[in-house]
Amino acid sequence: MSRRVLPSSQLTIDLARLRHNHQIVRQAAGSVPVAAMVKANGYGLGAAEVSAALAADGCTEFFVAHVGEGIPVRAAVPDAKIHVLNGAMPGTEPDLIAHNLVPVLNSLEQIDLWRTSASGAGRPLGATVHFDTGMSRLGLAADETAELLNDPARLDGLAVGHVMSHLASADVAGSNQPAGQLELFAPIRARFPNATASLANSAGIFLGSAYHFDMGRPGIALYGGTPLTDGSNPMAQVVTLEAPIVQVRNVAPGEHIGYGATHTMDRAGKVATVALGYADGFLRSSSGRGTGYVGGHAIPIIGRVSMDLITLDVSDVPEEALWLGAPVELIGDQAPIDDVASRAGSIANELLTDLGTRYQRVYVNE
Amino acid sequence: MSRRVLPSSQLTIDLARLRHNHQIVRQAAGSVPVAAMVKANGYGLGAAEVSAALAADGCTEFFVAHVGEGIPVRAAVPDAKIHVLNGAMPGTEPDLIAHNLVPVLNSLEQIDLWRTSASGAGRPLGATVHFDTGMSRLGLAADETAELLNDPARLDGLAVGHVMSHLASADVAGSNQPAGQLELFAPIRARFPNATASLANSAGIFLGSAYHFDMGRPGIALYGGTPLTDGSNPMAQVVTLEAPIVQVRNVAPGEHIGYGATHTMDRAGKVATVALGYADGFLRSSSGRGTGYVGGHAIPIIGRVSMDLITLDVSDVPEEALWLGAPVELIGDQAPIDDVASRAGSIANELLTDLGTRYQRVYVNE
Numbered sequence: 218m219s220r221r222v223l224p225s226s227q228l229t230i231d232l233a234r235l236r237h238n239h240q241i242v243r244q245a246a247g248s249v250p251v252a253a254m255v256k257a258n259g260y261g262l263g264a265a266e267v268s269a270a271l272a273a274d275g276c277t278e279f280f281v282a283h284v285g286e287g288i289p290v291r292a293a294v295p296d297a298k299i300h301v302l303n304g305a306m307p308g309t310e311p312d313l314i315a316h317n318l319v320p321v322l323n324s325l326e327q328i329d330l331w332r333t334s335a336s337g338a339g340r341p342l343g344a345t346v347h348f349d350t351g352m353s354r355l356g357l358a359a360d361e362t363a364e365l366l367n368d369p370a371r372l373d374g375l376a377v378g379h380v381m382s383h384l385a386s387a388d389v390a391g392s393n394q395p396a397g398q399l400e401l402f403a404p405i406r407a408r409f410p411n412a413t414a415s416l417a418n419s420a421g422i423f424l425g426s427a428y429h430f431d432m433g434r435p436g437i438a439l440y441g442g443t444p445l446t447d448g449s450n451p452m453a454q455v456v457t458l459e460a461p462i463v464q465v466r467n468v469a470p471g472e473h474i475g476y477g478a479t480h481t482m483d484r485a486g487k488v489a490t491v492a493l494g495y496a497d498g499f500l501r502s503s504s505g506r507g508t509g510y511v512g513g514h515a516i517p518i519i520g521r522v523s524m525d526l527i528t529l530d531v532s533d534v535p536e537e538a539l540w541l542g543a544p545v546e547l548i549g550d551q552a553p554i555d556d557v558a559s560r561a562g563s564i565a566n567e568l569l570t571d572l573g574t575r576y577q578r579v580y581v582n583e
Numbered sequence: 584m585s586r587r588v589l590p591s592s593q594l595t596i597d598l599a600r601l602r603h604n605h606q607i608v609r610q611a612a613g614s615v616p617v618a619a620m621v622k623a624n625g626y627g628l629g630a631a632e633v634s635a636a637l638a639a640d641g642c643t644e645f646f647v648a649h650v651g652e653g654i655p656v657r658a659a660v661p662d663a664k665i666h667v668l669n670g671a672m673p674g675t676e677p678d679l680i681a682h683n684l685v686p687v688l689n690s691l692e693q694i695d696l697w698r699t700s701a702s703g704a705g706r707p708l709g710a711t712v713h714f715d716t717g718m719s720r721l722g723l724a725a726d727e728t729a730e731l732l733n734d735p736a737r738l739d740g741l742a743v744g745h746v747m748s749h750l751a752s753a754d755v756a757g758s759n760q761p762a763g764q765l766e767l768f769a770p771i772r773a774r775f776p777n778a779t780a781s782l783a784n785s786a787g788i789f790l791g792s793a794y795h796f797d798m799g800r801p802g803i804a805l806y807g808g809t810p811l812t813d814g815s816n817p818m819a820q821v822v823t824l825e826a827p828i829v830q831v832r833n834v835a836p837g838e839h840i841g842y843g844a845t846h847t848m849d850r851a852g853k854v855a856t857v858a859l860g861y862a863d864g865f866l867r868s869s870s871g872r873g874t875g876y877v878g879g880h881a882i883p884i885i886g887r888v889s890m891d892l893i894t895l896d897v898s899d900v901p902e903e904a905l906w907l908g909a910p911v912e913l914i915g916d917q918a919p920i921d922d923v924a925s926r927a928g929s930i931a932n933e934l935l936t937d938l939g940t941r942y943q944r945v946y947v948n949e
Contacts, residue, residue, distance in 0.1 A: 224674035225649055257862035257890055258940070282891035283591055283858070283941060302891065303829050303858055307908045308590035323856075324830045326907050349832070353840045354856050354886075354894055358832040385842055394844055463669050464690045466715070466724040474719045476751055478760055490689075490720050492649070492669055496623035496936035501929055502868065520720075524623055524932055525648035525668065528720055541692050542673045563867055566890055570862035571937060574624070575649060 222542035223461035226493050226576045230262050232270040233582030234453040238439045239274050241451055245422050245444075246433040252278035252415070254436030255290055256302065261498075261572040262440060262456065265293040266580055271439070272297055280321075280434060284309040287318040300345050300379070302355065305331040314338060321345045321381070323355045325364065328371060335374040345379040346372075346409075350401040351394060352385040366408055380409045381434075387420035390446035395424055406430065419444040441554050442565035450555065456569065458548035458576070460493035462511070465531060465539050474528050475520025480505060486532030489516065491545045494525040498571030499547065500561040503527075507560050510546040512538035588908035589827035592859050592942045596628050598636040599948030600819040604805045605640050607817055611788050611810075612799040618644035618781070620802030621656055622668065627864075627938040628806060628822065631659040632946055637805070638663055646687075646800060650675040653684040666711050666745070668721065671697040680704060687711045687747070689721045691730065694737060701740040711745040712738075712775075716767040717760060718751040732774055746775045747800070753786035756812035761790055772796065785810040807920050808931035816921065822935065824914035824942070826859035828877070831897060831905050840894050841886025846871060852898025855882065857911045860891040864937030865913060866927040869893075873926050876912040878904035 242251055253276050254260070259267035264286060268279055272294040280300045281287045287299050298319060304327045305313065305320040313320055314334065322328045322344050335342040346365075349356030357365060365371055382402045386392040399416065406414040413431035419438035421428045423445055435444070443450035468488050474480040491509065495501040499522060507518040509529050516529040531539060548557055554565040561568070608617055619642050620626070625633035630652060634645055638660040646666045647653045653665050664685060670693045671679065671686040679686055680700065688694045688710050701708040712731075715722030723731060731737055748768045752760040765782065772780040779797035785804035787794045789811055801810070809816035834854050840846040848854075857875065861867040865888060873884040875895050882895040893913075897905060914923055920931040927934070 222673050224672050225651060257860075261862075282862075285591060285941065306590050306827065306829065306858075307588050324832075324907075327830075330907070351839060351844075352842075353832065353834055353838055353854055354889070354892055355830060358834070360833055385839065385844055389843055392844075394839070461672065463672065464693075464721060466690075466719065467726055468719055468724070472719055473717060473751065473760070476718075477755055478717075478751055478758075488719055492672075494623075495933045496627075496648075498937065501933045523720070524936060526720055541690075541696070567861045567867045570890060571864065574940070575651065 220540055221544055222540070223459060223544050224542065226458070226460040226497060227544070227579060228572060228576040229457040229459070229579045229581060230266070231455055231457070231581050232266070234441070234455045235267060235270055235439060236274040238441065238452045238455065239271055239276065242419070242422060242433065242435045242438050246429055247426055249429045249432055250278070251276065251422070251433040251435050252280060252300070253439060254280050254434060256280060256282040256286060257570040258286070260436065260440045260566065261569040263578065263580070265289050268293045268297070270583065278432065284312045284318060288312065288316050291316045291318065305334065310334040314342070319343045319345055319378070321347045323347045324357060325361050325371070328365070328375070332374050341374055341376040344375040344377050345381060346377055348380065348382050348402065348405050350382045350398040352383050354383070356382060362405060366405070377409060377412050379415065380406055380412050381415045384416060384418055384421045387418055387424060388446060395421065395428070399427060420446070437566050440569055443555055450553065454550050454553055456548055456554065457546065457550070458572070459544040459546050460491045461542045461544060462489050462539060463492050463526070463541070464490045476523055477521060480520040484532070486530060487534070488519070489529050489531040489539060489545070491527050491529060492525065493527055493547060494523050496524045497573040497575055498568070499527065500563060500568070500571065502563065503561040507547070507557065508552065510551040511543060514538060516545070586906055587910055588906070589825060589910045590908065592824070592826040592863060593910070593945060594938060594942040595823040595825070595945045595947060596632070597821055597823070597947050598632070600807070600821045601633060601636055601805060602640040604807065604818045604821065605637055605642065608785070608788060608799065608801045608804050612795055613792055615795045615798055616644070617642065617788070617799040617801050618646055618666070619805060620646050620800060622646060622648040622652060623936040624652070626802065626806045626932065627935040629944065629946070631655050634659045634663070636949065644798065650678045650684060654678065654682050657682045657684065671700065676700045680708070685709045685711055685744070687713045689713050690723060691727050691737070694731070694741070698740050707740055707742040710741045710743050711747060712743055714746065714748050714768065714771050716748045716764040718749050720749070722748060728771060732771070743775060743778050745781065746772055746778050747781045750782060750784055750787045753784055753790060754812060761787065761794070765793060786812070803932050806931075806935055809921055816919065820916050820919055822914055822920065823912065823916070824938070825910040825912050826857045828855050828905060828907060828909045828911060829858050829892070830856045842889055843887060846886040850898070852896060853900070854885070855895050855897040855905060855911070857893050857895060858891065859893055859913060860889050862890045863939040863941055864934070865893065866929060866934070866937065868929065869927040873913070873923065874918065876917040877909060880904060882911070
């Protein structure tokens with residue numbers, strides 16, 4: 218076995234697996250295309266790289282949250298349609314227009330703001346309209362929806378190409394909320410016969426064709442998180458996160474490990490300290506609850522996750538698998554993102570979007 | 584009242600308050616100087632900006648975790664001494680030498696590696712040696728410490744300018760662990776009469792002069808987190824985090840808010856959606872537990888923190904304090920970092936180092 222040595226932590230992003238996931242989601246979406254969520258820097262994996270890979274795989278529409286996120290995506294996919302979920306915020310209109318970004322209009326106030334921009338531009342401006350159907354977060358509320366449907370002239374001057382809503386509980390097994398949202402959205406959607414429509418996020422796509430309308434909007438499934446609620450996962454792991462061993466020490470029974478002495482050794486053993494911490498986005502709530510892998514051996518995280526370091530029990534690992542700079546897998550095929558997140562009391566979305574900036578980032582299979 | 588409008592979230596870093604905290608810590612450290620922890624990008628606030636501000640305020644030594652972090656700090660403070668906590672990792676020696684960074688040697692293996700570098704360089708290389716005294720994370724373990732003290736020639740060729748250890752429980756009220764670590768460190772330190780020595784982090788400095796040796800090593804206290812265990816905080820808040828309102832909606836009793844419908848309105852009211860989420864480092868564990876402030880009104884976070892958005896109950900806030908783009912304070916004088924972190928089940932260190940990259944960053948009082 219060659220002794221692979223990492224000078225610092227490494228994040229490997231497998232673009233072939235990303236494209237594989239794209240195809241699985243497309244298949245689940247049946248006859249309709251899917252638009253990729255690439256907000257939050259492509260779920261932490263690099264919005265430009267992810268967008269370009271998906272565009273090369275046939276994806277033609279993308280969603281970001283902020284105008285500032287849309288600009289680098291536009292550079293990566295010059296011909297794609299890019300929606301901005303936060304919509305037209307005061308002061309962002311020039312950038313929306315300059316970079317050909319389509320705001321998702323979430324309220325009558327945003328509709329009016331964008332109409333004013335269209336009037337100033339002297340031409341119809343593209344728009345997506347978001348209707349809330351039970352999430353109570355973004356999108357026209359019931360009262361505003363009624364007002365708009367009674368006064369469609371409020372959209373004059375805008376080219377509404379897409380209407381959407383968002384499912385709150387598609388990932389909650391047995392929830393009746395998706396069906397309720399579907400029932401509310403269908404008649405609204407019918408009022409926009411010239412626009413395409415979408416409702417389903419990753420989990421929603423797998424709820425079946427009733428939820429597909431004209432487009433799916435997958436996010437986490439593309440990046441390897443499961444869209445299913447039965448505990449299985451048809452997606453490939455896209456991310457591998459490895460951190461080097463900085464030190465291995467012998468510890469005696471009764472010795473304490475880490476801040477607050479939260480872990481005490483119950484036998485003589487060995488502890489490995491690895492160069493990765495919560496400042497790298499590895500959630501502190503993983504303290505004493507996670508597992509790493511070195512040379513194929515599972516090694517439990519013991520003690521608190523600290524800012525730049527974690528400590529793992531390597532008592533049962535042979536000496537020859539431990540060396541200065543040896544890579545420890547914290548996320549990957551042995552430690553899928555859903556499992557790592559769940560052990561920290563969170564979800565894969567937070568795990569990925571918290572990934573920090575101190576890694577060496579490596580893209581493979583471009 | 585002028586209607587201040589934010590197009591996107593804004594992180595304001597007050598460098599006068601940073602310098603104020605530096606002076607408070609210096610005062611607590613009495614006659615010895617302090618070295619600033621600027622690892623993890625200066626606790627998320629910008630290592631270059633923070634280092635330059637502290638150097639201008641008299642700070643001459645700095646600590647980072649990784650070699651890669653030392654390089655921009657070197658550019659910001661050309662004359663300072665910069666220690667690298669992870670020490671000499673295989674492959675990083677050329678950068679350590681080129682940028683005049685001092686590795687903190689944590690093991691006999693790292694000592695041997697750095698000696699080899701010194702031999703190759705043909706001159707003594709600067710080094711800090713870290714002895715573990717109960718943290719069991721980084722630093723020579725008891726067996727390695729004994730071995731080194733019995734064979735000091737192992738350090739030949741190295742210019743050991745500093746020796747250190749690290750307190751595991753200085754922030755745990757009533758812990759007897761610091762006193763035990765002090766007792767172990769004092770005789771080790773005595774074996775290096777030509778080196779300076781340090782033991783105390785922020786909380787350790789406030790434990791009293793026995794812990795001061797020749798230098799304090801404050802981190803979180805500089806950035807506004809309390810170094811005290813009695814619930815009080817003598818430090819100034821350095822960071823203000825504000826996010827704009829994207830939408831305000833009317834909600835009826837019984838309406839659900841956000842993913843998983845975890846919050847249900849018990850009365851008619853209003854919900855504000857704000858452009859900030861866990862992708863911005865605002866921990867998802869704040870779901871349903873945090874508080875924001877708009878126009879001086881406290882507004883509880885309701886429902887789940889999502890990737891790019893949070894929802895807050897603004898039912899009791901007058902209409903005139905709510906507008907598209909209105910700034911909501913999530914961290915600041917009204918929401919100190921320790922309180923915000925504690926509500927999320929975490930600590931200020933994680934809150935700051937998780938701060939994302941989508942903010943407009945503004946430095947004031949440079």
